[in-house]
Amino acid sequence: MASNGSANSGSEEFTFSNGPGPVASSGRNGLPRIETHQKRHNGICHDDSSAPVKAQTIDELHSLQKKRSAPTTPIKDSAEPGTFSTLTEEERHKLQLQSISASLASLTRETGPKLVKGDPAKKSEAPNVSHVVHHVPTISVSDSALKFTHVLYNLSPAELYEQAIKYEKGSFITSTGALATLSGAKTGRSPRDKRVVKDETTGEELWWGKGSPNIEMDEHTFMVNRERAVDYLNSLDKVFVNDQFLNWDPEHRIKVRIVSARAYHSLFMHNMCIRPTPEELENFGTPDFTIYNAGQFPCNRYTHYMTSSTSIDLNLARREMIILGTQYAGEMKKGLFGVMHYLMPKRQILSLHSGCNMGKDGDVALFFGLSGTGKTTLSTDHNRLLIGDDEHCWSENGVSNIEGGCYAKCIDLSGEKEPDIFNAIKFGTVVENVVFDEHTREVDYTDKSVTENTRAAYPIEFIPNAKIPCVGPHPKNVILLACDAFGVLPPVSKLNLAQTMYHFISGYTALVAGTEEGVKEPRATFSACFGAAFIMLHPCKYAAMLAEKMLKHGATGWLVNTGWSGGSYGSGSRIKLQYTRKIIDAIHSGSLLNANYNKIDVFGLDIPTEVEGVPSEILDPKNAWSDKKAYQETLLKLAGLFKNNFEVFQNYKIGKDSKLTDEIVAAGPIF
Ligand SMILES: Nc1ncnc2c1ncn2[C@@H]1O[C@H](COP(=O)(O)OP(=O)(O)O)[C@@H](O)[C@H]1O
């Protein structure tokens, strides 16, 4: 190589232009052979002097790398409190596998599948010693009774990263350490494909018919789909099993088991459900509810009640949920939310589709809203403690988060606008359907090539001021978030109780693009209790409980428009997040309670004349429209939609003397 270090022509000696440096002569392959000037004793150059590693083979070296997890504590014998019936580790694992096998049992057999704990691949990597049972690759067996299924039980995020990166195409690590995954053909919920088993009990208790999200299925068809899902899961080499909790209120905690076929699903639920301590896991026992997520496998379209190759089936009597034909992880989260909307009211606990945070003085605020209206964004507030971003219970003890994590929309996410959410996207977070630079792996949150419904699912502890445990006192402010695509609702209005009930039952908002399959742009929609897709009972039952609690605990109702102003979607502009945050700050501080108000016509809403940090001209929506005639027409159009929507609730009596119902109807628009 010429002395200037240019490409080696294969003939000359390589020398750096000055200084001793390494000297090279050309090797057989024409590349310079570098010889170091190591001290040489008797002709042999010695490696460094550190002690050799304590392993004879590479396999043995690898086996040094991971040490056994800390031993778990003995199980307390519930039969005789105070004594320890110390089960051995072996016996405990055996009990656990028996419980999981029972979960995965086809109901046409005596027993469940044969299960082995651990990754099947590990068996083939194990050192070639006699005591290891070699994992014979499973021939594709049609009868799951003839094979072993490996169970990957409550893996850690790191283990799940490895499983995803190794075995799940489309899994990548982003520049901030999150796991980027794809949810396949479905990137939002499929409400039309959701079914609920209608039996004697649920036929009476649940909300069916016009406006209800509950589409019936019979028990037999549920079992057909259950068999299909269980057969699919048992035909695999391995399944992921998560045993976790819902509801931070220890008095009303629900045990859930999620069986899934993807590391992405397991990590998503690891983040979104409450994570048990090792001790709690030992006492886990039989789950209160089980999800079988066979989402990669379609349902049979010829099966009765099916409307596509996707079916999400809920059987409240069996306490089971089946997912076929969709890999969108939000279906699991929302399916369990539906279960809580059924179980909690039975205990006189109000389940809520709301964000929730608490101020330093203990003032709790609820943020109700349908998907994409701002629950996660507005409940995540640097100056307040986050209790939860999406699903809560309001009991006699106060409020409690149902979940262990947050599920934030990522579209147009920026560190400037939403620093806490932005910074929560780190190792352990799942980001769904985002687009990133192929080299730097930096996520482009504005890119909606896959979907507008890009999401991040992270443990609530990733938010710096999360309140752990996620519980709080009775709410002081109940904020209804309406993302108004018509642009005629005021940015904020103070509600009396009847108005709060009216707007809670109406649940008016715009369903934003992507949340549900087929929604391409904001669509005005009415979603009772701001979460109709998930409620199981008649909306007026939840409304009656809300009224009773707001009255009892002196909470104030507010309606906040996080949607459009100065025109409808397409001509107006979305209200700036910074203005909405100022409005929410004024609600939290109590300053808005003492503001001066004007009543606007048609909806009869009380709007403040000023809010600190918000241009007064936008507070009365009419002022923000240049075309006043168009505003009036649009306002009346929306009022008509409200009236039509409310008709289905008109005759439902709330409260003892049903007085509340008449007042509630009177709280609607007058035109
Ligand atoms: N004025 C506003 N108020 C609240 N969110 C807004 C506003 N303008 C834009 N947004 C955006 O709307 C989205 C709300 O999403 P998110 O808070 O996750 O909704 P939800 O939790 O109700 O599903 C976020 O991307 C947020 O940045």
Ligand SMILES: C=C(OP(=O)(O)O)C(=O)O
């Ligand atoms: C995932 C969801 O929750 P949200 O959009 O309310 O955050 C959903 O409603 O589908």
Ligand SMILES: [Ca+2]
């Ligand atoms: Ca949310």
Ligand SMILES: [Mn+2]
């Ligand atoms: Mn939600």
